Amino acid sequence: MKSVLFKHRSIRKFRPTPIPEEVLRECLEAASRASTCGNMQLYSLVVTRDETLRERLAPCHFNQPMVRQAPCVVTVCADIHRFTMWCEQRDADPAYDNFAWFLNASTDALLAAQNLCVEAEMHGLGICYLGTTIYTAGDISQILELPKGVIPLTTVVLGYPDESPELTDRLPLEAVVHYEKYTDYTAAEIDELWAEREESELTKRLLAENGLPNLAQVFTQRRYVRKDNLAISESYFALLKEKGFFNN
Template sequence: MQTVAEVLAGHRSIRRFKPDEIPQAVIDEVLREAIAGTSSSGNLNSYSLVLTRDPERKRRLYELHGEQDFILQAPLVLTFCADWNRTRAWLKLRGARDNFNNFLGYHVAAFDAMLLSQSVVLGFEARGYGICCMGTTLHAMGEIAELLGLPETCLPVTTIVVGVPDENPGKRDRLPLRAFVHDEVYRVADTPELEDIYREREVSGWQRYMSTPRLKALCEQGGITSLAQFYTSPYKYDPDAFGPESTRLLAVLQKSGFLPASLDTAVPATQEK
């Protein structure tokens, strides 16, 4: 078993897995430790996890998560949900006032679920398993909720795949510590400092993307010449897509009971496709 420091130093996102199954005893141990050792707002534990191992269900998740092959390879997919359904049922059972079916409730539950997901990641990695966290959960939140049978005020917020690694990728670089840490108050970086903070990242990140022939060809075709341009291009985090997707996300929160039905979630005319 590795220490926390060793796990953090060795973290990699794994995207190729061996077919080896994870023993149920290991899964139970990791989840039990993570739930017991993760902070929770009010100790209300406003989260749930859905474990997916069935090949057909994994294939559907593969489709919803943008057809990433490692989802089919990994023996276990865990979907972490912001969940007030269980708590609200308990409140009703005891004659207490209903609550948490609001945006603040979603906010609290989503953060609780994200905290738990990191603890689960550490638990699996400490035992030698590889993981990959998938931000694609938010892009298919409604469809994933339907597939997993999630009830009202319960929505997926992140997903991880777990398995025995079949690759050993290099560790991704991060910005220097000074980019993140502020003493007492937030200090906005001036242009020279911003240039310095991103200097190494712009070189290493750009080289990594350009080492992938498909991405290199797309960038050349689209006239993209820098890492910053790539991040807001149609091939990564497209601003033209984020507006309508944000509106759809609001509609999913509304449908699940986290936002009032009267809220206008129509896509503005300037964003319609």
């Protein structure tokens, strides 16, 4: 019998049913049990249930309906602010306002986020990560009043599912796993790893809809295009500096 992890699908339609307080708390506590660098817990989870606030967050996520529909929106943040305050109040010299600690804090935050999601799914909740978070991290910071030393990394919407989508396909396991060392791919191997997906009905539909000759171009010309990628890189890196995560 496979574990709950094998049943994960992102949920994008939610019932309005609120999450019982004790279930939500259990999910958040499970998050806090994740591994954390030096037991420093360099993250904050901002749990937004208020409708007006979710309404304000929605445009930051390109008005994806889940933000208004899901009863609970969790903005996952790297947080060196709390630990730094603690140090400063004890006459200790923190020095965590640099890139190494953005990495450590991000790792802490994302492991906690995944625990939150796994626990949520064990309770019959559905989740979806919103990658839009890094596109508009500055606006989200303002709405949620994040102080210096706190930066959003991703967002999880959660609630009871109102849809039951199929499992998404994945590349064959050999695509992402390397034994002993990294074994670089030959061109033929790349073709083979993507073959099944490229031949799928979903891909055929996408190519017809987009008038493009292959799936890779759907990614590069429609979904994640150069201009946006560069703009997001610049705005997020500027925010990283502004938030005090890059005093190297």
